[in-house]
Amino acid sequence: MKLGGAPGDDAESAVLSGLRVVRERIRAAAERSGRDPAGVRLLAVSKRQPAQKIRDAYAAGQRDFGESYAQELLSKRAELADLVELRWHMIGALQRNKVAGLMGVVSAVHSVDSLRLIAELGRRARERRVPVAGGLLPDAALAVFLEVNLGGEEQKAGCDPSELGALIAAVREQEGLALRGLMTIPAGGGQPEASRPQFEALVALRDRHGGSAVLPELSMGMSQDLEVAVECGASWVRVGTDIFGART
Numbered sequence: 001m002k003l004g005g006a007p008g009d010d011a012e013s014a015v016l017s018g019l020r021v022v023r024e025r026i027r028a029a030a031e032r033s034g035r036d037p038a039g040v041r042l043l044a045v046s047k048r049q050p051a052q053k054i055r056d057a058y059a060a061g062q063r064d065f066g067e068s069y070a071q072e073l074l075s076k077r078a079e080l081a082d083l084v085e086l087r088w089h090m091i092g093a094l095q096r097n098k099v100a101g102l103m104g105v106v107s108a109v110h111s112v113d114s115l116r117l118i119a120e121l122g123r124r125a126r127e128r129r130v131p132v133a134g135g136l137l138p139d140a141a142l143a144v145f146l147e148v149n150l151g152g153e154e155q156k157a158g159c160d161p162s163e164l165g166a167l168i169a170a171v172r173e174q175e176g177l178a179l180r181g182l183m184t185i186p187a188g189g190g191q192p193e194a195s196r197p198q199f200e201a202l203v204a205l206r207d208r209h210g211g212s213a214v215l216p217e218l219s220m221g222m223s224q225d226l227e228v229a230v231e232c233g234a235s236w237v238r239v240g241t242d243i244f245g246a247r248t
Helices: 009-032 051-059 070-079 096-102 115-127 161-172 192-208 226-232
Strands: 041-045 064-067 087-090 106-112 142-147 177-183 217-219 236-239
Touching: 009 041, 009 051, 009 226, 051 070, 064 070, 070 087, 070 096, 096 115, 106 115, 106 177, 115 142, 115 161, 115 177, 142 161, 161 177, 161 192, 177 192, 192 217, 192 226, 217 236, 226 236
Parallel strands: 041 064, 041 236, 064 087, 087 106, 106 142, 142 177, 177 217
Antiparallel strands: none
């Protein structure tokens, strides 16, 4: 029996199959690298996917979903309001004028890359506390991941590695924010061996800024390169197409 609705059998079987395969890939990669698979969490990237597919994944036990556009996230949240354990993560570039509307809705923002955005998130988070992200934040502060542009691509978001220290300090000054870790989207189109040195660089960058005591989580790895990300120490992998199929 399904939670929150009864999708068509074909759509359901496709999403369930995708989830099983991705979960198995995570498990196998973790065990190969001597890690506990429970230390790697799956963020299902649902941007530009119909709400019904999210409902299917939820019925299969998935609880964390990532969206890139604030308006799309809010629309889906309204449509899926009956799925009370669903947790939304913002993973795309976030404009400051969209922050207020996401307070009380998102559990985590994975794409924080500027002092001005940190200040706005902190101000709004103080005004309205947000849901706990995966049980990781007992104080219900908004989880923040600092996005780092390691490929030096001008068209991509993310701070320069040299800016990271200032951003860490700024987040830690905001009582409504909880610094969870780092995020990156590597250059190279997701090709695993092109991603590997950038994932390793993110780990090294974390080590230079206090290690896991300061930055406990690493959000890295997508459909094509999730195994490499897990081998390098990812605690969150962000997978969309391999779960939901091509975007609409």
